[in-house]
Amino acid sequence: MTNKQPAAATPQTIVVVGTGYVGLPAALMLAKAGHKVVGVDINENLVRAINEGVMHIRESELQTLMDDPTVKANIHAQSTPCEGDVFIIAVPTPLDERKKIAEMVYVDDAVRSIIPFLRPGNLVIIESTIPPLTCREHITPMIEEATSLKVGETLYLAHCPERILPGDIFHEIVHNDRIIGGINEITQEKAAAIYASFVKGQLFKTDDITAELAKLMENSYRDVNIALANEFNAVAETLGIDGRGVIELANRHPRVNILMPGIGVGGHCIPIDPWFIKEIDPANSRLIFTSRLINDEMPHRIAAKIRHAVRGVSSPRIIALGAAYKPNTEDLRESPALEIVELLREDGYDVQHYDPLVEGMGYTSLLELARDADMLAILIAHDDIISELERSRSEVEQVMRTPIIYRY
Ligand SMILES: NC(=O)c1ccc[n+]([C@@H]2O[C@H](COP(=O)([O-])OP(=O)(O)OC[C@H]3O[C@@H](n4cnc5c(N)ncnc54)[C@H](O)[C@@H]3O)[C@@H](O)[C@H]2O)c1
Structure with missing residues (x-):
């Protein structure tokens, strides 16, 4: 080189x-x-x-x-x-x-x-x-x-x-x-x-x-580290403690930098490229393979959490917010948010999905979308969505039929 x-x-x-x-x-x-x-x-x-x-x-x-x-x-x-x-x-x-x-x-x-x-x-x-x-x-x-x-x-x-x-x-x-x-x-x-x-x-x-x-290593490195964060978060949940909080504390170690957990991995590269290493050398890519499975499972886990959150509500009306694969982009490719909504709809839930950055996804305002809803599920925390929620949370809760606001 x-x-x-x-x-x-x-x-x-x-x-x-x-x-x-x-x-x-x-x-x-x-x-x-x-x-x-x-x-x-x-x-x-x-x-x-x-x-x-x-x-x-x-x-x-x-x-x-x-x-x-x-x-x-x-x-x-x-x-x-x-x-x-x-x-x-x-x-x-x-x-x-x-x-x-x-x-x-x-x-x-x-x-x-x-x-x-x-x-x-x-x-x-x-x-x-x-x-x-x-x-x-x-x-x-x-x-x-x-x-x-x-x-x-x-x-x-x-x-x-x-x-x-x-x-x-x-x-x-x-x-x-x-x-x-x-x-x-x-x-x-x-x-x-x-x-x-x-x-x-x-x-x-x-x-x-x-x-x-080298290119495949870069994205596999990201995928494995996201999987590790997701696994740590799941363990924290089992223990009934705040996963993000534990990670923040662990990151105070001078040589530790754990990523934050997420609803899954999307985009054009990270969920795909690690498979190309497994394709070429399966015997030596067991960690990469396991990480892929952990991250691919996340949308299912999040869909299960949403089902659990609305279990007491009859015919819940769910408003899912954020469709892109990560905050502050309009890119929908391999988006775990889309998968979560699809899983819930397959189960018969009434889910309407909005994204202020994605053309044609009908976003108006939180206050308007939340009216008569039973749950607001913030799947992708675009800055615009979060600042709007911070500004108008109490009004939003007032117009909802059941004020369940979920953010992963
Ligand atoms: N998007 C990223 O952030 C990113 C980053 C790094 C690497 N990559 C890699 O770069 C490559 C391209 O990704 P992209 O994001 O630009 O994809 P893209 O889908 O945005 O663009 C690819 C384009 O190729 C065109 N195309 C397909 N077959 C063609 C053909 N036979 N002749 C002419 N045009 C054809 C498509 O119409 C499309 O416009 C992929 O291998 C991807 O993994 C993408």
């Missing part, structure tokens, strides 16, 4: 395949840095929006970046790839829910779609999160079997995983350190030069397998 910082690449034509949360911000940054960028997406609405300068990710700085004249002049979107110097693949890698392995169909389709346009000297960068060995044992043969190119010699293949936090993408995409995993040294240099165009964090050059595993 080396982190000697390279010079930024001279302007190139960069084809970014997949213009979602990861691909579009990278495309905009590259365009701002002076590269000619072609954003490719199978979603025609997204292609149109990009060409019209409309940002689909709710972050004002990204809209500002999109409005920048240099960016506008350098970026264009279309639904199929074309020739270029560099190809960046940023398509989804969801979980195959039945087999609990990476669903590679989007990456495979994306790689197949660029194959007709690959020329000697091109660089292909996979930003999608992928199981270890994918570059060497899956993508390399796909390219070599379909072309006369030789990966590492006439075509350069790298895995440069992304670690942005939705909600703070604009800052993180520039300032986070980044792993540049190239199949050989020359690839690492070429890929690092591309990221040096806009990344101010350090670029760490390494091989592709190390990069693939």
Whole structure:
């Protein structure tokens, strides 16, 4: 591994395949840095929006970046790839829910779609999160079997995983350190030069397998630590004491930093990526596997708590608040809040679900939503919801039929 910082690449034509949360911000940054960028997406609405300068990710700085004249002049979107110097693949890698392995169909389709346009000297960068060995044992043969190119010699293949936090993408995409995993040294240099165009964090050059595993380790580390917090909290509950309070006290130890328990783990990465390690080495991922089970079980535990809280109320009317996978974002992906509501509805409970940050989820005001309700279940504590509750708690309780306010 080396982190000697390279010079930024001279302007190139960069084809970014997949213009979602990861691909579009990278495309905009590259365009701002002076590269000619072609954003490719199978979603025609997204292609149109990009060409019209409309940002689909709710972050004002990204809209500002999109409005920048240099960016506008350098970026264009279309639904199929074309020739270029560099190809960046940023398509989804969801979980195959039945087999609990990476669903590679989007990456495979994306790689197949660029194959007709690959020329000697091109660089292909996979930003999608992928199981270890994918570059060497899956993508390399796909390219070599379909072309006369030789990966590492006439075509350069790298895995440069992304670690942005939705909600703070604009800052993180520039300032986070980044792993540049190239199949050989020359690839690492070429890929690092591309990221040096806009990344101010350090670029760490390494091989592709190390990069693939490092990305998965990061999210597994988070998952295992959340599971530990959830387990501690459950033990505290058994003892009838306040789990969060115990954790806060334990964290007064100078070398302890336990996370806080939650209703489950959501988002595009943490609940999915640990499975990719288990996929590749099940014998050595027992802790990772157990943590996944603990966190996946949380929505069921929370649904059980809500059922218990309304057990004395006939035909309870439950208002669930917060649908995103974590506070202060509109991102619904893998959201445990959605799962909790679904579990309760399956059991026949009358649950209405609102989120002030999610378009179309009908949020008005706490006072209005709480009217004649038997329970307010705050599943995701967006700052807006909590400050509104703090301001108007007594009025809210007065308009409820049964004033049960639940917050995990
Ligand atoms: N969102 C995050 O915070 C985050 C962070 C780090 C890593 N990742 C990883 O990055 C990858 C992309 O995630 P994302 O959040 O940007 O997903 P996304 O769903 O927001 O965007 C992916 C885009 O790819 C498009 N697409 C799918 N197949 C395509 C194809 N064959 N050709 C062209 N476009 C295609 C989709 O229409 C979509 O717009 C995933 O592997 C994810 O795990 C995501």
